[in-house]
Amino acid sequence: MTTSSPSVAETDLGRKRRARRIGRALTDAHPDAHCELDHSNALELAVATILSAQCTDKRVNEVTPKLFARYPGAADYAGADRTELEELIRPTGFFRNKTDSLIRLGQALVERYDGQVPGRLADLVTLPGIGRKTANVILGNAFGVPGITVDTHFQRLVHRWRLTAETDPVKIEHAIGALFEKRDWTMLSHRVIFHGRRVCHARKPACGACTLTKLCPSYGTGPTEPAAAAKLLKGPRARDLAVAAGLDPELVPAQAVAVEVP
Numbered sequence: 675m676t677t678s679s680p681s682v683a684e685t686d687l688g689r690k691r692r693a694r695r696i697g698r699a700l701t702d703a704h705p706d707a708h709c710e711l712d713h714s715n716a717l718e719l720a721v722a723t724i725l726s727a728q729c730t731d732k733r734v735n736e737v738t739p740k741l742f743a744r745y746p747g748a749a750d751y752a753g754a755d756r757t758e759l760e761e762l763i764r765p766t767g768f769f770r771n772k773t774d775s776l777i778r779l780g781q782a783l784v785e786r787y788d789g790q791v792p793g794r795l796a797d798l799v800t801l802p803g804i805g806r807k808t809a810n811v812i813l814g815n816a817f818g819v820p821g822i823t824v825d826t827h828f829q830r831l832v833h834r835w836r837l838t839a840e841t842d843p844v845k846i847e848h849a850i851g852a853l854f855e856k857r858d859w860t861m862l863s864h865r866v867i868f869h870g871r872r873v874c875h876a877r878k879p880a881c882g883a884c885t886l887t888k889l890c891p892s893y894g895t896g897p898t899e900p901a902a903a904a905k906l907l908k909g910p911r912a913r914d915l916a917v918a919a920g921l922d923p924e925l926v927p928a929q930a931v932a933v934e935v936p
């Protein structure tokens with residue numbers, strides 16, 4: 675596959691246009707993109723996001739049904755028995771620290787917000803266990819307020835695409851926010867993270883099976899040969915991703931489709 679890598683001397687307008695093309699390609703590649711943490715309200719999402727630190731979303735989703743049933747409101751976390759809560763969330767790792775955060779989160783919500791999760795960034799970031807990244811996840815997915823989630827995948831991909839040279843997450847958030855329509859920020863975040871988990875991996879990105887080759891200055895960071903690249907695709911739609919990149923879906927092994935997406 676031939677590529678025309680964006681030039682080093684790209685103008686701001688050129689970068690914005692390329693960013694929008696990347697956004698459209700991601701929309702086509704990942705129609706299933708969504709928040710991968712199961713939740714039905716803002717408190718559940720806040721709790722799930724705290725549990726997701728250093729843990730896969732899949733593992734969090736295995737723990738939360740029982741947790742949410744046992745602790746339906748902020749007051750339930752505020753008054754939780756520490757040992758019982760620790761046992762429930764132990765599979766997510768760092769369970770003592772996370773238990774601390776959940777109890778203190780429940781207490782802060784009861785004391786300051788009538789037990790409700792507030793819908794403003796300035797309030798959310800004052801809560802225990804909730805940093806700016808988590809706050810943006812909550813705003814975007816529980817309150818419908820557009821937000822950009824700069825996690826490890828998002829950082830890696832926007833750097834590979836050379837959309838910004840910033841390294842500070844807040845500066846990345848602002849730089850990328852300026853390239854896209856605000857209304858698209860939340861879904862863009864999901865799609866970028868989906869692409870990072872399924873195609874553009876940290877160690878070996880599936881360059882030869884990626885739909886962004888013509889827009890990506892880092893094409894060639896991973897294998898470009900179709901058979902080698904197709905093996906690196908992950909998730910239930912791995913074969914659809916191969917087809918979208920113009921490859922034979924049979925090149926994707928069965929285990930790639932069944933593999934747990936990190």
Ligand code: SF4
Binds near residue numbers: 881892895
């Ligand atoms: S997989 Fe390769 S071509 Fe695709 S976005 Fe990542 S670095 Fe670029």
